[in-house]
Amino acid sequence: MGTGGAARPPARARHQRVDWVGVFGERPGEQPPLEPSRLLCPVCRNPGPDRPPYACPACGELLELVHPAPPVRGAALRARLAARPPARHDPRTTSGVWRFSELIAPGLEPAAAVSQREGNTPLYESRALAAFAGLARPLLLKHEGMNPTGSFKDRGMTVGVSRAVALGARAVACASTGNTAASLAAYAALGGLRALVLVPAGGVAPGKLAQALAYGARCIEVEGSFDTALALLERAAAELPLYVLNSVNPWRIEGQKTIVLEALAELDWQPPDAIALPAGNLGNTSAFGKALAEAQALGLIERLPRLLPVQAEGAAPFHRMLERGAAELEPEPEPRTVASAIRIGRPRSWRRAARAVRRTGGRSAAVSDAEILEAKAAIDAAGLGCEPASAAALAGLRRLVAAGAVPASARVLCVLTGHLLKDPATTLDYHAGPEPGPRANRPVRVPAEPAALLALVERELERG
Ligand SMILES: Cc1ncc(COP(=O)(O)O)c(C=O)c1O
Numbered sequence: 001m002g003t004g005g006a007a008r009p010p011a012r013a014r015h016q017r018v019d020w021v022g023v024f025g026e027r028p029g030e031q032p033p034l035e036p037s038r039l040l041c042p043v044c045r046n047p048g049p050d051r052p053p054y055a056c057p058a059c060g061e062l063l064e065l066v067h068p069a070p071p072v073r074g075a076a077l078r079a080r081l082a083a084r085p086p087a088r089h090d091p092r093t094t095s096g097v098w099r100f101s102e103l104i105a106p107g108l109e110p111a112a113a114v115s116q117r118e119g120n121t122p123l124y125e126s127r128a129l130a131a132f133a134g135l136a137r138p139l140l141l142k143h144e145g146m147n148p149t150g151s152f153k154d155r156g157m158t159v160g161v162s163r164a165v166a167l168g169a170r171a172v173a174c175a176s177t178g179n180t181a182a183s184l185a186a187y188a189a190l191g192g193l194r195a196l197v198l199v200p201a202g203g204v205a206p207g208k209l210a211q212a213l214a215y216g217a218r219c220i221e222v223e224g225s226f227d228t229a230l231a232l233l234e235r236a237a238a239e240l241p242l243y244v245l246n247s248v249n250p251w252r253i254e255g256q257k258t259i260v261l262e263a264l265a266e267l268d269w270q271p272p273d274a275i276a277l278p279a280g281n282l283g284n285t286s287a288f289g290k291a292l293a294e295a296q297a298l299g300l301i302e303r304l305p306r307l308l309p310v311q312a313e314g315a316a317p318f319h320r321m322l323e324r325g326a327a328e329l330e331p332e333p334e335p336r337t338v339a340s341a342i343r344i345g346r347p348r349s350w351r352r353a354a355r356a357v358r359r360t361g362g363r364s365a366a367v368s369d370a371e372i373l374e375a376k377a378a379i380d381a382a383g384l385g386c387e388p389a390s391a392a393a394l395a396g397l398r399r400l401v402a403a404g405a406v407p408a409s410a411r412v413l414c415v416l417t418g419h420l421l422k423d424p425a426t427t428l429d430y431h432a433g434p435e436p437g438p439r440a441n442r443p444v445r446v447p448a449e450p451a452a453l454l455a456l457v458e459r460e461l462e463r464g
Helices: 011-015 020-024 074-082 098-104 127-133 153-167 179-191 206-214 226-237 250-266 283-297 317-324 350-359 369-381 388-402 424-432 450-462
Strands: 038-040 064-066 123-126 139-143 171-175 194-200 218-222 274-278 306-312 365-367 412-416
Touching: 064 250, 074 250, 098 250, 123 127, 127 139, 127 369, 127 388, 127 412, 139 250, 153 171, 153 179, 153 250, 171 179, 171 226, 179 194, 179 206, 194 206, 194 226, 206 218, 206 424, 218 226, 250 283, 274 283, 274 388, 283 306, 283 350, 306 317, 306 350, 306 388, 317 350, 317 365, 365 369, 365 388, 369 388, 369 424, 388 412
Parallel strands: 139 412, 171 194, 194 218, 274 306, 274 412, 306 365
Antiparallel strands: 038 064, 123 139
């Protein structure tokens, strides 16, 4: 033993006693400071270290970043955020995330950010989808599927991967229902880091797996659910030099806050009455709650919109907990839904998401797969398009309006979290599968003869 020189100890032993900073760094001890930000427990305000599991040493709650107040507030801060100097290569002007750098990561240098112009997503207004939901005023839709890799995950990933690079990390990793994997793979490639993604075998939409493979991540298919994959990854990361970029990572949450900040800025800081969004691991619900609380504290907005997180009925432990008024979340051991992105039974951020719903006077909802697919067909047919999980937000909003929990006169913002092309299999199955949905647009086939095509087109035109 030990005489050959070339023999290397197993990875486990090599890394076991190494300090977390040294583990990543070619440059131990050179961890970039967290200041001016601090990591605090949002419940008992205890400080905690910037490393996994990002949990309060006293009560176990997930830690959150707290930044110093910017030098100005209210109207002066609104003006400052609106007037970024034009500079083609400065992420503060090109990125809808880094534009808010002082509110999300004041200690990270925007010029060094791993960024690909994420954010700046379209904000639509739709009367047709308002009618679908039962609302009298046009529905606002923020299309996060228009981010570089086709989902909102890019907003958190640009911050998380930038932090990883600043720390000297070599490898980043996540467990994922698909979109986090695609986003992490792209940003890791951009930042020159190795990427490992754990996905539930057979449980990821093809567009997402194709992206993760194409961007060069090592894709590990776990024989189990997302929840199993995340638990496995966390065990591995406790011993190996991996920077975990699931939404337990507080830097991800900071980036995702900008969905709300950007929408508020576009609405001249006049908040809608409510914000509907799909909910899985509840990172986004937590990020929205944090963004809103901070925006109010900084005088950017005067009142809080109600948060309306929506789960799929077969994966709705959070909704069930809120409905029952229970103090603890009871995980769903076998989460099931057609919306694979939110097929999650043990959401990690449930505590902070519950605080966000409570603080904003919000409501949750759970919807069936049939409702999700019908809402998706309506969003797609409106020309906007989204993946199934995103449509849960509209389906849930429709339920809440029908139940009187959201008044028909409300001005509501609905967040479309992922692009239609992420999950072409589900869309094709709905329209052209053996059991097409009620709003299916079935393809028609004609023989290769001019008369047949003419007759068909004539019939089409007569339909008006
Ligand atoms: C398209 C889409 N919508 C919604 C969600 C749920 O977000 P969260 O896990 O932050 O609740 C995800 C998560 O993967 C997603 O990919």
